[in-house]
Every structure is written in structure tokens, then in C-alpha cells.
Amino acid sequence: MVLKCRHVWDHISDYIEGTLDPAVRADVEKHLAHCEICSAVLDSTRNVIILIADDRVFELPVDFSKRLHARLDMVLATESPEPG
């Protein structure tokens, strides 16, 4: 089946996930092979996903861990977990 650009966009996320039905995937790939726009959309969507997965983008506040474990120390010293 020949896909229009708009239909290819609908499949971009599943395409990246690798969960597209093989027949649809083949149609999408056929389209991507000759459509500069859609392959750019695919690449940039993939790039965005790679970027936001990078640990450097969202950092913990300074001393987050220190404050957390200090608070835990106080609770652990005085409380047991509730009986199940």
C-alpha cells in the first residue's frame, strides 16, 4: 500500500519502538526511502528521544541524596516498617 506522509507520521512512534506490524513497517520503509521530509521527521524524533533519555539533561538538585539519606537515618533509627 502506498502511504501518504500523514499516515507515516501516525506510525513514527511505533516504528521507533519496533512494534509495527511487519507489513505496515515495510510500507513505511518504502515511503521513507524516497521521502526526505518523513525521514527527517523520523530522525529528529529519534534524536529528541535520545537527548531526553540522557542523564545529563535532568539532574538531581545539589545534595538531594545527602538530604534524603539524612532524613532516612532519622526514620530508620526510630521506626520499623509496618507489619504486613
Added chain:
Amino acid sequence: MTTPAAVSRQERESALIAAILDGDREKFHDLIRPYERQVYLTALSLVKNETEAEDVAQEAILRAYRKLASFRGDAKFSTWLIAITLNEARTRLRDEKRVLLDSLDNQNLENGDYTPAALTDWREVPLEALERLEIRALLGQAVAALPAAFREVVVLRDMEELSVNETAEALGISIALVKVRLHRARLLLQKRLAPQLRIELKSRKKSGILQRLPWF
């Protein structure tokens, strides 16, 4: 999918949990350490304010300690912990009556029309660029600007890298809904970020590392 590494992590966690429940409370520090970041990001995905997110993260972790005996080995510890964190954050939002407004904002988004940013000259991003504050700020703002229902899914699946199934389980929604929201969220991020990042990266072309990278 269960890899050998995941199995050994799960075994290590089961042993830690058994020891904690048996009285070796200090081991809770070790149990929680690998998940601090995940808990914080999950909290931040809902409350959008760093101080409040830290507070929610601490409360969620304390709650996980107190309720540890109710953890059943049939879910992953991380999924259980994230569900507690989401719950903690939602309780707080409900108290502040912010949830209603957010859910009104979300109406019709799942069926909305969408046109991506078609920029054929923005193909690859060097990860070195992330050392730069501006790039990180753009990414942070874009995620923060997503409607809450989309942000939750993106944070769990794309930032914390849970599977689609784990994301559905943690949020208490169907796998199909996770996929729909993930798709919309990713395209919204692409639409906003592709032009911004392209400009930001191009403006620095002549300085530093980008100079050596041909695709800008």
C-alpha cells in the same frame, strides 16, 4: 523480557527486603540508592517545581519504607516504588486542586491533529552538545510544557526507560493508552524541539566541538 542482569538485581533486592523486614533497617539505604533519580524525576513530572518534587520524592521513599511488608514480589520493586511516588504526587496536587485544571487542558489532545516540524537539515545531534546549559534548558522546558498526562508517560518511558508494559502498570492505564500518549508526546516534543535545537546548535557552529561535526 527478563535478562540475567535483571534477575540478579531482583534477587539482590529480595534479599535486601527480607533483611530489612528482619530488622536490618540500615539496608534500606542500599535498596533505595539505585532509584533516587527515578523517584525524583517521577515526582518532577507531576509537580513541576524542584523543591516540591524533592519533598514528594522523600515522602514517597519514606512511605515505601513504612509499607515495605506489603510489597509483593510479583511486580518489580522499581514499578512499585514509582506507583507510590505517582500516588504521593497526585495526592499533593489534589490537595492543591490543580488536577482538575490540568485534566481540562488535556481534553481532545489524544485525537488532535498534528503536523511535525519538517527540517531536513536537522538529522543528528552530538551528545557532547548536552554539556551546554542552553540545550538542557530547552529540553527541560519542552518536557515541562507537555500536558500532564503526556509528561508522565514520556518521563517513565523515555527518560526513565521503563518498558511500555511497566509504564502502563505504574500509571494504572492500558498499554494502548500508553502508546497513544507516548506517540502524541514524542511528536509534540519533536515539533517544538527540532527548530529550537537546530537554531541553538547552528548558532554555536563556529565555537568548540561542533566545528568538527559535518552535519551542522
